[in-house]
Amino acid sequence: METNSTISGWKDKILFTPGPLITSRTVKQAMLRDLGSRDYSFIELVKDIRNRLLEIGQVHKGDYEAIIMQGSGTYGLEAVVSSTVPPGGKLLVIVNGAYGRRIALIAEVLKINVTTLVYPESRTPDLAEIESTLAADDSITNVAVIHCETTTGIINPIKEIGAIVKQFGKSYFVDAMSSFGAVPFSLSECGIDFMVSSANKCIEGVPGFAIILAKQESLLATEGYARSLSLNLLAQWQGLDANGQFRFTPPTHALLAFHQALLELRDEGGVEGRGRRYEANYETLVAGTRALGLREYLQPEDQGYVITSFHYPSHPNFDFEAFYRRLNDKQQVIYPGKVSEVACFRIGSIGRIFPADVSTLLAAMREAFEEMGVTLP
Numbered sequence: 001m002e003t004n005s006t007i008s009g010w011k012d013k014i015l016f017t018p019g020p021l022i023t024s025r026t027v028k029q030a031m032l033r034d035l036g037s038r039d040y041s042f043i044e045l046v047k048d049i050r051n052r053l054l055e056i057g058q059v060h061k062g063d064y065e066a067i068i069m070q071g072s073g074t075y076g077l078e079a080v081v082s083s084t085v086p087p088g089g090k091l092l093v094i095v096n097g098a099y100g101r102r103i104a105l106i107a108e109v110l111k112i113n114v115t116t117l118v119y120p121e122s123r124t125p126d127l128a129e130i131e132s133t134l135a136a137d138d139s140i141t142n143v144a145v146i147h148c149e150t151t152t153g154i155i156n157p158i159k160e161i162g163a164i165v166k167q168f169g170k171s172y173f174v175d176a177m178s179s180f181g182a183v184p185f186s187l188s189e190c191g192i193d194f195m196v197s198s199a200n201k202c203i204e205g206v207p208g209f210a211i212i213l214a215k216q217e218s219l220l221a222t223e224g225y226a227r228s229l230s231l232n233l234l235a236q237w238q239g240l241d242a243n244g245q246f247r248f249t250p251p252t253h254a255l256l257a258f259h260q261a262l263l264e265l266r267d268e269g270g271v272e273g274r275g276r277r278y279e280a281n282y283e284t285l286v287a288g289t290r291a292l293g294l295r296e297y298l299q300p301e302d303q304g305y306v307i308t309s310f311h312y313p314s315h316p317n318f319d320f321e322a323f324y325r326r327l328n329d330k331q332q333v334i335y336p337g338k339v340s341e342v343a344c345f346r347i348g349s350i351g352r353i354f355p356a357d358v359s360t361l362l363a364a365m366r367e368a369f370e371e372m373g374v375t376l377p
């Protein structure tokens with residue numbers, strides 16, 4: 001069994017986080033080059049990356065376009081919000097976690113008219129209410145939702161929401177940051193006009209840029225909408241499509257790493273193959289945490305295999321900071337919770353980690369609980 005320590009080749013702590021994540025040694029090694037941004041081999045590399053991204057989204061060039069935007073994932077979200085809501089338009093954000101709230105905040109900062117449908121973080125959105133909201137307010141031009149709400153790990157029904165959004169002829173924006181590359185879906189089947197992900201989540205590249213897949217027709221219709229120079233989505237695409245070049249300094253090393261990461265994704269069996277490994281990580285995790293006496297925050301039917309939220313143990317000796325530090329000393333990095341209503345911590349199943357790594361984490365958790373005198377039912 002291949003484990004992280006053999007594949008990574010570095011003695012770093014193991015990251016069970018929502019990103020940045022553990023990457024393979026070969027992905028890191030791909031960065032040991034200095035390529036000029038106008039070098040023909042770099043331009044070819046970018047072209048190949050963009051084609052592979054369309055393949056992952058199960059769409060074809062011309063129908064859809066792949067755009068790379070410098071910055072972290074949030075820069076990609078801000079590029080879409082600032083570039084695709086028409087002047088005087090109105091964005092409806094469907095919120096059931098912190099990342100949904102972030103999209104609404106981006107719109108507020110940009111002084112874009114925004115309205116929200118807010119749901120408990122433990123629940124998927126109410127489809128009938130989305131439909132009645134769109135029926136009641138025809139000033140809404142764009143609708144946004146998160147696919148895997150990394151706040152909890154819940155998977156939102158993007159296809160069903162997309163069918164409603166398209167029924168009303170609105171522009172549909174999906175933040176698939178933490179699912180793209182590991183949870184299969186077709187952008188066209190979901191009716192998606194704009195989707196954002198990032199280099200350093202399920203595709204297992206290093207941080208440095210966001211990925212935007214855009215329906216070409218919808219993208220071309222946004223001429224004149226941009227409220228930012230550097231985050232202008234249409235201009236970024238026009239630059240990339242005309243001569244393969246970025247308008248401003250590209251993250252060359254991160255793109256070299258990403259290209260290698262895409263080859264490794266293909267070798268693993270594509271999105272399905274990667275999804276199977278993450279699912280095996282998740283199954284190992286919850287079997288182990290249930291045996292430890294921990295409780296998951298979400299109902300199993302809403303829970304994806306990307307990241308899992310756990311209630312704090314109710315034992316009086318439990319203290320998250322102390323638990324976190326003990327795990328860190330054992331080379332295991334988990335993540336604090338983001339759920340606003342209850343005390344939780346999170347464990348990710350994504351990145352270059354394997355079920356054997358999850359078993360190592362579980363053993364470390366058991367030790368940490370013993371050291372702290374935390375006994376669970």
Ligand SMILES: *Cc1c(COP(=O)(O)O)cnc(C)c1O
Nearest residue numbers: 072073074099148150177178198
């Ligand atoms: C990670 C994440 C983001 C933010 O990405 P950054 O790279 O930290 O800017 C946004 N949305 C979702 C759903 C995420 O998981």
